[in-house]
Amino acid sequence: MTNDLSQESMRDMYASMGISEKIYEYGERTLQTLEKRFLQIDKRAEYNQLKVVKAMQDCKVSEACLLGTTGYGYNDLGRETLEAVYAAVFHAEDALVRPQITCGTHALALALMSNLRPGDELLSPVGKPYDTLEEVIGIRESKGSLKEYGISYRQVDLKEDGSFDWEGIRAAIGPKTRLATIQRSKGYQTRPTLSVAQIGELIAFIKGIKPDVICMVDNCYGEFTETIEPTDVGADMCVGSLIKNPGGGLAPIGGYIVGKKECVENAAYRLTSPGLGKEVGASLNALPSFYQGLFLAPTVTAGALKGAIFAANLYEKLGFKVVPDGQTMRHDIIQAVEFGTPEGLIAFCEGIQYAAPVDSFVTPEPWDMPGYDSQVIMAAGAFVSGSSIELSADGPLKPPYAVYFQGGLTWQHAKFGILKSLQRCMDKGVFPREKIDAFLSDSGQTVV
Numbered sequence: 001m002t003n004d005l006s007q008e009s010m011r012d013m014y015a016s017m018g019i020s021e022k023i024y025e026y027g028e029r030t031l032q033t034l035e036k037r038f039l040q041i042d043k044r045a046e047y048n049q050l051k052v053v054k055a056m057q058d059c060k061v062s063e064a065c066l067l068g069t070t071g072y073g074y075n076d077l078g079r080e081t082l083e084a085v086y087a088a089v090f091h092a093e094d095a096l097v098r099p100q101i102t103c104g105t106h107a108l109a110l111a112l113m114s115n116l117r118p119g120d121e122l123l124s125p126v127g128k129p130y131d132t133l134e135e136v137i138g139i140r141e142s143k144g145s146l147k148e149y150g151i152s153y154r155q156v157d158l159k160e161d162g163s164f165d166w167e168g169i170r171a172a173i174g175p176k177t178r179l180a181t182i183q184r185s186k187g188y189q190t191r192p193t194l195s196v197a198q199i200g201e202l203i204a205f206i207k208g209i210k211p212d213v214i215c216m217v218d219n220c221y222g223e224f225t226e227t228i229e230p231t232d233v234g235a236d237m238c239v240g241s242l243i244k245n246p247g248g249g250l251a252p253i254g255g256y257i258v259g260k261k262e263c264v265e266n267a268a269y270r271l272t273s274p275g276l277g278k279e280v281g282a283s284l285n286a287l288p289s290f291y292q293g294l295f296l297a298p299t300v301t302a303g304a305l306k307g308a309i310f311a312a313n314l315y316e317k318l319g320f321k322v323v324p325d326g327q328t329m330r331h332d333i334i335q336a337v338e339f340g341t342p343e344g345l346i347a348f349c350e351g352i353q354y355a356a357p358v359d360s361f362v363t364p365e366p367w368d369m370p371g372y373d374s375q376v377i378m379a380a381g382a383f384v385s386g387s388s389i390e391l392s393a394d395g396p397l398k399p400p401y402a403v404y405f406q407g408g409l410t411w412q413h414a415k416f417g418i419l420k421s422l423q424r425c426m427d428k429g430v431f432p433r434e435k436i437d438a439f440l441s442d443s444g445q446t447v448v
Protein backbone atom coordinates (compact mmCIF):
# COMPACT_ATOMS: atom_id res chain seq x y z
CA MET A 1 0.00 0.00 0.00
CA THR A 2 1.36 3.37 -0.90
CA ASN A 3 -1.21 5.50 0.86
CA ASP A 4 -1.87 5.95 4.52
CA LEU A 5 -4.99 3.76 4.69
CA SER A 6 -4.00 0.20 5.51
CA GLN A 7 -5.94 -2.89 4.45
CA GLU A 8 -6.39 -3.60 8.15
CA SER A 9 -8.07 -0.33 8.98
CA MET A 10 -10.43 -0.78 6.03
CA ARG A 11 -11.33 -4.30 7.15
CA ASP A 12 -11.77 -3.05 10.70
CA MET A 13 -14.10 -0.32 9.53
CA TYR A 14 -16.21 -2.81 7.56
CA ALA A 15 -16.15 -5.20 10.53
CA SER A 16 -17.47 -2.41 12.75
CA MET A 17 -20.36 -2.09 10.26
CA GLY A 18 -21.17 -5.79 10.39
CA ILE A 19 -19.30 -7.01 7.30
CA SER A 20 -17.28 -10.19 7.93
CA GLU A 21 -13.80 -10.63 6.48
CA LYS A 22 -15.09 -13.36 4.20
CA ILE A 23 -17.75 -11.17 2.62
CA TYR A 24 -15.36 -8.24 2.38
CA GLU A 25 -12.75 -10.40 0.66
CA TYR A 26 -15.32 -11.84 -1.76
CA GLY A 27 -16.33 -8.30 -2.64
CA GLU A 28 -12.76 -7.16 -3.21
CA ARG A 29 -11.93 -10.13 -5.46
CA THR A 30 -15.07 -9.50 -7.47
CA LEU A 31 -14.22 -5.83 -7.83
CA GLN A 32 -10.82 -6.67 -9.28
CA THR A 33 -12.61 -8.18 -12.28
CA LEU A 34 -14.69 -5.04 -12.84
CA GLU A 35 -12.00 -2.38 -13.15
CA LYS A 36 -12.31 -1.96 -16.92
CA ARG A 37 -16.07 -1.61 -16.81
CA PHE A 38 -15.94 0.90 -14.00
CA LEU A 39 -13.47 2.95 -16.00
CA GLN A 40 -15.93 2.96 -18.92
CA ILE A 41 -18.69 4.20 -16.59
CA ASP A 42 -16.42 6.94 -15.24
CA LYS A 43 -15.71 8.07 -18.80
CA ARG A 44 -19.41 8.35 -19.53
CA ALA A 45 -19.93 10.30 -16.32
CA GLU A 46 -17.10 12.63 -17.31
CA TYR A 47 -18.68 13.29 -20.70
CA ASN A 48 -22.12 13.81 -19.18
CA GLN A 49 -20.74 16.08 -16.48
CA LEU A 50 -19.35 18.36 -19.17
CA LYS A 51 -22.61 18.17 -21.10
CA VAL A 52 -24.49 19.44 -18.04
CA VAL A 53 -21.97 22.18 -17.22
CA LYS A 54 -21.95 23.28 -20.86
CA ALA A 55 -25.74 23.58 -20.82
CA MET A 56 -25.61 25.63 -17.61
CA GLN A 57 -22.96 27.94 -19.04
CA ASP A 58 -24.64 28.29 -22.44
CA CYS A 59 -27.91 29.20 -20.70
CA LYS A 60 -26.13 31.71 -18.47
CA VAL A 61 -27.21 30.28 -15.13
CA SER A 62 -26.63 33.03 -12.59
CA GLU A 63 -26.94 33.44 -8.85
CA ALA A 64 -30.32 35.08 -9.39
CA CYS A 65 -31.58 31.84 -10.98
CA LEU A 66 -31.36 30.14 -7.59
CA LEU A 67 -33.99 32.40 -6.08
CA GLY A 68 -37.57 31.24 -6.26
CA THR A 69 -40.90 32.93 -6.79
CA THR A 70 -44.21 32.71 -4.96
CA GLY A 71 -47.84 33.20 -5.92
CA TYR A 72 -48.46 33.03 -9.66
CA GLY A 73 -44.77 32.79 -10.39
CA TYR A 74 -44.72 35.23 -13.31
CA ASN A 75 -41.29 36.02 -14.74
CA ASP A 76 -39.58 33.27 -12.79
CA LEU A 77 -36.03 33.60 -14.15
CA GLY A 78 -34.76 30.51 -12.34
CA ARG A 79 -37.59 28.32 -13.60
CA GLU A 80 -37.27 29.55 -17.18
CA THR A 81 -33.51 29.15 -17.20
CA LEU A 82 -33.72 25.67 -15.67
CA GLU A 83 -36.10 24.63 -18.43
CA ALA A 84 -33.67 26.01 -21.00
CA VAL A 85 -30.88 24.01 -19.34
CA TYR A 86 -32.90 20.78 -19.53
CA ALA A 87 -33.72 21.47 -23.17
CA ALA A 88 -29.99 22.01 -23.85
CA VAL A 89 -28.90 18.82 -22.03
CA PHE A 90 -31.42 16.79 -24.02
CA HIS A 91 -30.78 18.69 -27.28
CA ALA A 92 -34.50 19.38 -27.40
CA GLU A 93 -36.53 22.43 -28.41
CA ASP A 94 -38.22 22.99 -25.07
CA ALA A 95 -38.75 21.60 -21.57
CA LEU A 96 -41.21 21.62 -18.71
CA VAL A 97 -39.46 21.00 -15.37
CA ARG A 98 -41.67 21.65 -12.38
CA PRO A 99 -42.17 20.90 -8.71
CA GLN A 100 -45.90 20.89 -9.53
CA ILE A 101 -45.34 17.65 -11.46
CA THR A 102 -45.71 15.30 -8.51
CA CYS A 103 -43.96 12.15 -9.77
CA GLY A 104 -43.00 10.16 -12.85
CA THR A 105 -46.48 8.78 -13.38
CA HIS A 106 -47.89 12.31 -13.29
CA ALA A 107 -45.35 13.51 -15.86
CA LEU A 108 -46.20 10.61 -18.17
CA ALA A 109 -49.96 11.07 -17.72
CA LEU A 110 -49.56 14.76 -18.45
CA ALA A 111 -47.57 14.15 -21.64
CA LEU A 112 -50.15 11.62 -22.85
CA MET A 113 -53.33 13.43 -21.89
CA SER A 114 -52.21 16.74 -23.33
CA ASN A 115 -51.05 15.36 -26.66
CA LEU A 116 -53.91 12.95 -27.36
CA ARG A 117 -57.47 13.88 -28.32
CA PRO A 118 -60.71 11.87 -28.32
CA GLY A 119 -60.68 9.39 -31.17
CA ASP A 120 -56.89 9.06 -31.17
CA GLU A 121 -55.14 5.79 -30.54
CA LEU A 122 -52.11 5.25 -28.30
CA LEU A 123 -49.66 2.51 -29.25
CA SER A 124 -47.14 0.73 -27.04
CA PRO A 125 -44.80 -1.13 -29.39
CA VAL A 126 -42.71 -2.48 -26.48
CA GLY A 127 -45.28 -4.52 -24.56
CA LYS A 128 -46.98 -3.79 -21.28
CA PRO A 129 -46.12 -0.39 -19.83
CA TYR A 130 -45.16 0.36 -16.22
CA ASP A 131 -47.81 -0.72 -13.67
CA THR A 132 -49.06 2.74 -12.76
CA LEU A 133 -49.67 3.58 -16.43
CA GLU A 134 -52.26 0.83 -16.69
CA GLU A 135 -54.72 3.06 -14.87
CA VAL A 136 -53.65 6.17 -16.77
CA ILE A 137 -54.37 4.40 -20.06
CA GLY A 138 -57.40 2.49 -18.82
CA ILE A 139 -55.98 -1.01 -19.27
CA ARG A 140 -57.25 -1.33 -15.71
CA GLU A 141 -60.51 0.60 -15.29
CA SER A 142 -59.88 3.92 -13.59
CA LYS A 143 -61.53 7.29 -13.16
CA GLY A 144 -60.16 9.88 -15.56
CA SER A 145 -58.26 7.37 -17.71
CA LEU A 146 -57.51 8.02 -21.38
CA LYS A 147 -60.08 5.36 -22.18
CA GLU A 148 -62.78 7.38 -20.43
CA TYR A 149 -61.95 10.24 -22.81
CA GLY A 150 -62.37 8.05 -25.87
CA ILE A 151 -58.69 7.41 -26.50
CA SER A 152 -58.07 3.81 -27.48
CA TYR A 153 -54.97 1.74 -26.80
CA ARG A 154 -53.11 -0.91 -28.70
CA GLN A 155 -50.10 -2.92 -27.60
CA VAL A 156 -47.54 -4.98 -29.50
CA ASP A 157 -45.51 -7.24 -27.28
CA LEU A 158 -41.78 -7.75 -27.64
CA LYS A 159 -40.79 -11.12 -29.07
CA GLU A 160 -39.60 -13.99 -26.86
CA ASP A 161 -35.97 -12.86 -27.21
CA GLY A 162 -36.80 -9.27 -26.29
CA SER A 163 -36.54 -7.91 -29.85
CA PHE A 164 -39.15 -5.74 -31.59
CA ASP A 165 -42.01 -7.41 -33.45
CA TRP A 166 -41.54 -5.31 -36.59
CA GLU A 167 -44.39 -6.87 -38.53
CA GLY A 168 -46.73 -6.66 -35.55
CA ILE A 169 -45.90 -2.97 -35.13
CA ARG A 170 -46.45 -2.28 -38.82
CA ALA A 171 -49.86 -3.95 -38.63
CA ALA A 172 -50.82 -2.03 -35.49
CA ILE A 173 -50.24 1.42 -36.96
CA GLY A 174 -53.48 2.74 -38.44
CA PRO A 175 -55.19 6.02 -39.31
CA LYS A 176 -56.04 6.64 -35.61
CA THR A 177 -52.51 6.04 -34.31
CA ARG A 178 -51.39 9.37 -32.87
CA LEU A 179 -48.76 8.63 -30.25
CA ALA A 180 -46.34 5.79 -29.52
CA THR A 181 -45.17 5.33 -25.94
CA ILE A 182 -41.79 3.65 -25.61
CA GLN A 183 -40.58 2.60 -22.17
CA ARG A 184 -36.78 2.61 -22.07
CA SER A 185 -36.27 0.76 -18.79
CA LYS A 186 -37.48 -2.76 -18.14
CA GLY A 187 -39.08 -1.40 -14.96
CA TYR A 188 -40.25 -4.36 -12.92
CA GLN A 189 -40.29 -6.82 -15.78
CA THR A 190 -37.66 -9.25 -16.96
CA ARG A 191 -37.43 -8.01 -20.55
CA PRO A 192 -34.17 -6.32 -21.54
CA THR A 193 -33.89 -2.55 -21.15
CA LEU A 194 -33.71 -0.74 -24.48
CA SER A 195 -30.56 1.07 -25.53
CA VAL A 196 -30.93 4.56 -26.96
CA ALA A 197 -29.75 3.19 -30.31
CA GLN A 198 -32.54 0.58 -30.31
CA ILE A 199 -35.07 3.28 -29.44
CA GLY A 200 -33.75 5.28 -32.41
CA GLU A 201 -34.32 2.34 -34.76
CA LEU A 202 -37.84 1.86 -33.46
CA ILE A 203 -38.71 5.55 -33.89
CA ALA A 204 -37.32 5.61 -37.43
CA PHE A 205 -39.40 2.54 -38.27
CA ILE A 206 -42.62 4.04 -36.85
CA LYS A 207 -42.08 7.40 -38.56
CA GLY A 208 -41.27 5.57 -41.78
CA ILE A 209 -44.78 4.15 -41.72
CA LYS A 210 -46.61 7.20 -40.37
CA PRO A 211 -44.49 10.35 -40.00
CA ASP A 212 -46.93 12.27 -37.79
CA VAL A 213 -46.96 9.72 -34.94
CA ILE A 214 -45.62 11.45 -31.81
CA CYS A 215 -42.91 9.23 -30.31
CA MET A 216 -42.71 9.59 -26.51
CA VAL A 217 -40.11 7.83 -24.38
CA ASP A 218 -40.64 6.96 -20.72
CA ASN A 219 -37.07 7.79 -19.75
CA CYS A 220 -37.32 6.81 -16.04
CA TYR A 221 -34.06 5.32 -14.70
CA GLY A 222 -32.32 5.76 -18.04
CA GLU A 223 -31.01 9.33 -17.84
CA PHE A 224 -27.20 9.66 -18.03
CA THR A 225 -26.58 5.91 -18.28
CA GLU A 226 -25.43 6.62 -21.84
CA THR A 227 -23.95 9.73 -23.45
CA ILE A 228 -27.01 10.28 -25.65
CA GLU A 229 -30.67 10.46 -24.73
CA PRO A 230 -33.73 9.40 -26.76
CA THR A 231 -34.25 13.00 -27.93
CA ASP A 232 -30.89 12.61 -29.74
CA VAL A 233 -32.35 9.81 -31.87
CA GLY A 234 -35.69 11.28 -32.90
CA ALA A 235 -37.95 11.10 -29.83
CA ASP A 236 -40.52 13.91 -29.83
CA MET A 237 -40.77 13.77 -26.03
CA CYS A 238 -38.72 12.34 -23.17
CA VAL A 239 -40.40 12.10 -19.78
CA GLY A 240 -39.12 11.28 -16.31
CA SER A 241 -39.07 11.80 -12.56
CA LEU A 242 -36.79 14.10 -10.58
CA ILE A 243 -36.62 11.70 -7.65
CA LYS A 244 -34.77 9.33 -9.96
CA ASN A 245 -31.58 9.93 -11.97
CA PRO A 246 -31.85 13.59 -13.14
CA GLY A 247 -32.62 14.95 -9.66
CA GLY A 248 -29.26 13.67 -8.48
CA GLY A 249 -30.77 12.74 -5.11
CA LEU A 250 -31.24 16.38 -4.16
CA ALA A 251 -34.53 17.26 -5.86
CA PRO A 252 -37.24 16.72 -3.24
CA ILE A 253 -40.06 16.40 -5.81
CA GLY A 254 -40.74 16.96 -9.49
CA GLY A 255 -40.90 15.68 -13.01
CA TYR A 256 -39.83 16.75 -16.48
CA ILE A 257 -40.99 16.64 -20.07
CA VAL A 258 -38.51 17.64 -22.79
CA GLY A 259 -38.96 17.61 -26.54
CA LYS A 260 -40.70 19.32 -29.44
CA LYS A 261 -41.98 22.80 -28.66
CA GLU A 262 -45.54 21.93 -29.53
CA CYS A 263 -45.61 18.79 -27.36
CA VAL A 264 -44.17 20.62 -24.37
CA GLU A 265 -46.56 23.51 -24.87
CA ASN A 266 -49.53 21.13 -24.90
CA ALA A 267 -48.30 19.62 -21.63
CA ALA A 268 -47.89 23.07 -20.05
CA TYR A 269 -51.46 24.07 -20.96
CA ARG A 270 -52.69 20.89 -19.35
CA LEU A 271 -50.51 21.23 -16.23
CA THR A 272 -51.64 24.78 -15.49
CA SER A 273 -54.49 25.93 -17.69
CA PRO A 274 -55.34 26.78 -21.30
CA GLY A 275 -54.16 30.33 -21.81
CA LEU A 276 -51.63 30.21 -18.97
CA GLY A 277 -49.28 27.37 -19.93
CA LYS A 278 -45.65 27.82 -18.95
CA GLU A 279 -46.09 31.42 -17.77
CA VAL A 280 -47.25 30.47 -14.27
CA GLY A 281 -46.14 28.02 -11.60
CA ALA A 282 -44.08 29.43 -8.75
CA SER A 283 -40.84 27.57 -8.13
CA LEU A 284 -40.96 28.29 -4.37
CA ASN A 285 -37.71 27.02 -2.84
CA ALA A 286 -37.11 24.12 -5.20
CA LEU A 287 -34.65 25.65 -7.66
CA PRO A 288 -31.29 25.24 -5.86
CA SER A 289 -31.88 21.50 -5.45
CA PHE A 290 -33.04 21.14 -9.07
CA TYR A 291 -29.91 22.83 -10.40
CA GLN A 292 -27.49 21.21 -8.02
CA GLY A 293 -29.17 17.82 -8.40
CA LEU A 294 -28.87 17.99 -12.19
CA PHE A 295 -25.23 19.01 -11.78
CA LEU A 296 -24.57 15.90 -9.66
CA ALA A 297 -26.79 13.54 -11.69
CA PRO A 298 -24.08 12.16 -14.03
CA THR A 299 -21.84 11.03 -11.16
CA VAL A 300 -24.71 9.86 -8.97
CA THR A 301 -26.01 7.75 -11.88
CA ALA A 302 -22.50 6.36 -12.41
CA GLY A 303 -22.35 5.27 -8.76
CA ALA A 304 -25.70 3.54 -9.07
CA LEU A 305 -24.56 1.77 -12.27
CA LYS A 306 -21.44 0.49 -10.52
CA GLY A 307 -23.56 -0.81 -7.67
CA ALA A 308 -25.86 -2.66 -10.08
CA ILE A 309 -22.92 -4.29 -11.86
CA PHE A 310 -21.20 -5.19 -8.58
CA ALA A 311 -24.35 -6.85 -7.23
CA ALA A 312 -25.00 -8.72 -10.48
CA ASN A 313 -21.52 -10.21 -10.36
CA LEU A 314 -21.60 -11.13 -6.67
CA TYR A 315 -24.94 -12.92 -6.86
CA GLU A 316 -24.38 -14.48 -10.27
CA LYS A 317 -21.29 -16.29 -9.03
CA LEU A 318 -23.33 -17.72 -6.17
CA GLY A 319 -25.69 -19.31 -8.69
CA PHE A 320 -28.61 -16.88 -8.61
CA LYS A 321 -30.24 -15.66 -11.80
CA VAL A 322 -29.56 -11.95 -12.21
CA VAL A 323 -31.20 -9.63 -14.77
CA PRO A 324 -29.29 -8.14 -16.49
CA ASP A 325 -26.40 -10.59 -16.13
CA GLY A 326 -23.00 -9.54 -14.85
CA GLN A 327 -21.54 -8.85 -18.30
CA THR A 328 -24.32 -7.02 -20.15
CA MET A 329 -24.01 -3.33 -21.04
CA ARG A 330 -26.32 -1.19 -18.91
CA HIS A 331 -29.02 1.18 -20.14
CA ASP A 332 -30.74 1.74 -16.79
CA ILE A 333 -29.86 1.44 -13.09
CA ILE A 334 -32.24 -1.37 -12.05
CA GLN A 335 -30.83 -4.74 -11.05
CA ALA A 336 -32.98 -7.81 -10.44
CA VAL A 337 -31.83 -10.87 -8.49
CA GLU A 338 -34.06 -13.96 -8.44
CA PHE A 339 -33.85 -15.80 -5.13
CA GLY A 340 -36.47 -18.49 -5.71
CA THR A 341 -37.45 -18.29 -2.02
CA PRO A 342 -39.17 -15.64 0.11
CA GLU A 343 -36.33 -15.91 2.66
CA GLY A 344 -33.77 -14.70 0.12
CA LEU A 345 -35.87 -11.74 -0.99
CA ILE A 346 -36.57 -10.71 2.62
CA ALA A 347 -32.95 -11.10 3.77
CA PHE A 348 -31.73 -8.98 0.84
CA CYS A 349 -34.13 -6.16 1.66
CA GLU A 350 -33.22 -6.31 5.36
CA GLY A 351 -29.55 -5.92 4.48
CA ILE A 352 -30.26 -2.87 2.28
CA GLN A 353 -32.33 -1.29 5.06
CA TYR A 354 -29.62 -1.88 7.69
CA ALA A 355 -27.13 -0.11 5.43
CA ALA A 356 -29.22 3.07 5.12
CA PRO A 357 -28.24 6.47 6.53
CA VAL A 358 -31.86 7.04 7.64
CA ASP A 359 -34.04 4.44 9.43
CA SER A 360 -31.27 1.84 9.53
CA PHE A 361 -32.67 0.50 12.80
CA VAL A 362 -36.01 -0.64 11.40
CA THR A 363 -36.73 -4.01 9.80
CA PRO A 364 -38.79 -4.01 6.61
CA GLU A 365 -41.71 -6.44 6.52
CA PRO A 366 -43.89 -7.71 3.67
CA TRP A 367 -47.27 -5.96 3.50
CA ASP A 368 -50.43 -5.91 1.41
CA MET A 369 -49.85 -2.93 -0.82
CA PRO A 370 -52.87 -1.50 -2.68
CA GLY A 371 -52.93 -2.51 -6.33
CA TYR A 372 -50.76 -5.63 -5.97
CA ASP A 373 -51.95 -9.22 -6.01
CA SER A 374 -49.32 -10.43 -3.52
CA GLN A 375 -47.50 -9.01 -0.54
CA VAL A 376 -44.62 -6.64 -1.27
CA ILE A 377 -41.47 -5.92 0.74
CA MET A 378 -39.62 -2.64 0.42
CA ALA A 379 -36.35 -1.37 1.83
CA ALA A 380 -35.61 2.33 1.77
CA GLY A 381 -33.86 4.59 4.18
CA ALA A 382 -33.87 7.71 2.08
CA PHE A 383 -33.42 11.43 2.69
CA VAL A 384 -36.21 12.04 0.16
CA SER A 385 -39.26 9.86 0.78
CA GLY A 386 -39.68 7.22 -1.91
CA SER A 387 -36.58 8.34 -3.79
CA SER A 388 -35.26 5.44 -5.81
CA ILE A 389 -32.02 7.09 -6.90
CA GLU A 390 -31.11 6.51 -3.26
CA LEU A 391 -30.23 2.91 -2.37
CA SER A 392 -33.51 1.03 -2.32
CA ALA A 393 -34.91 -2.44 -2.96
CA ASP A 394 -38.29 -4.05 -3.28
CA GLY A 395 -40.05 -7.10 -4.64
CA PRO A 396 -43.37 -8.97 -4.62
CA LEU A 397 -43.58 -12.10 -2.46
CA LYS A 398 -44.36 -14.50 -5.26
CA PRO A 399 -42.24 -16.70 -7.52
CA PRO A 400 -39.55 -16.18 -8.74
CA TYR A 401 -39.04 -14.07 -5.57
CA ALA A 402 -37.06 -11.46 -7.43
CA VAL A 403 -35.70 -8.39 -5.72
CA TYR A 404 -35.41 -5.20 -7.77
CA PHE A 405 -32.88 -2.84 -6.44
CA GLN A 406 -31.39 0.42 -7.58
CA GLY A 407 -29.65 3.56 -6.62
CA GLY A 408 -27.06 4.68 -4.15
CA LEU A 409 -26.11 8.35 -4.02
CA THR A 410 -22.45 7.34 -3.92
CA TRP A 411 -20.74 4.22 -5.21
CA GLN A 412 -19.21 3.69 -1.76
CA HIS A 413 -22.64 3.56 -0.17
CA ALA A 414 -24.03 1.28 -2.87
CA LYS A 415 -21.09 -1.06 -2.27
CA PHE A 416 -21.68 -1.13 1.46
CA GLY A 417 -25.41 -1.79 1.02
CA ILE A 418 -24.79 -4.67 -1.35
CA LEU A 419 -22.19 -6.24 0.98
CA LYS A 420 -24.64 -5.82 3.85
CA SER A 421 -27.36 -7.62 1.88
CA LEU A 422 -24.92 -10.38 1.00
CA GLN A 423 -23.89 -10.74 4.64
CA ARG A 424 -27.52 -10.95 5.70
CA CYS A 425 -28.27 -13.57 3.05
CA MET A 426 -25.27 -15.66 4.15
CA ASP A 427 -26.10 -15.33 7.85
CA LYS A 428 -29.67 -16.46 7.21
CA GLY A 429 -28.58 -19.46 5.14
CA VAL A 430 -29.93 -18.18 1.81
CA PHE A 431 -26.83 -19.70 0.21
CA PRO A 432 -24.23 -22.03 1.78
CA ARG A 433 -21.17 -20.16 3.00
CA GLU A 434 -19.01 -22.90 1.44
CA LYS A 435 -19.82 -21.36 -1.94
CA ILE A 436 -17.86 -18.29 -0.99
CA ASP A 437 -15.04 -20.40 0.48
CA ALA A 438 -14.84 -22.29 -2.80
CA PHE A 439 -14.67 -19.07 -4.80
CA LEU A 440 -11.99 -17.59 -2.57
CA SER A 441 -9.78 -20.69 -2.74
CA ASP A 442 -10.31 -21.01 -6.52
CA SER A 443 -9.07 -17.50 -7.07
CA GLY A 444 -5.83 -18.62 -5.51
CA GLN A 445 -5.44 -16.98 -2.12
CA THR A 446 -5.85 -17.99 1.48
CA VAL A 447 -9.39 -18.20 2.70
CA VAL A 448 -9.89 -15.76 5.55
Ligand SMILES: *Cc1c(COP(=O)(O)O)cnc(C)c1O
Nearest residue numbers: 103104105130185187218220241
Ligand atom coordinates in the same frame (compact mmCIF):
# COMPACT_ATOMS: atom_id res chain seq x y z
C1 LIG B 1 -40.65 4.91 -11.68
C2 LIG B 1 -41.18 4.70 -13.03
C3 LIG B 1 -42.39 5.29 -13.43
C4 LIG B 1 -43.29 6.05 -12.50
O1 LIG B 1 -42.67 6.97 -11.72
P1 LIG B 1 -43.25 7.36 -10.26
O2 LIG B 1 -42.42 8.52 -9.90
O3 LIG B 1 -43.05 6.18 -9.37
O4 LIG B 1 -44.68 7.69 -10.42
C5 LIG B 1 -42.79 5.09 -14.73
N1 LIG B 1 -42.07 4.35 -15.58
C6 LIG B 1 -40.92 3.75 -15.22
C7 LIG B 1 -40.16 2.92 -16.22
C8 LIG B 1 -40.44 3.90 -13.95
O5 LIG B 1 -39.30 3.32 -13.59
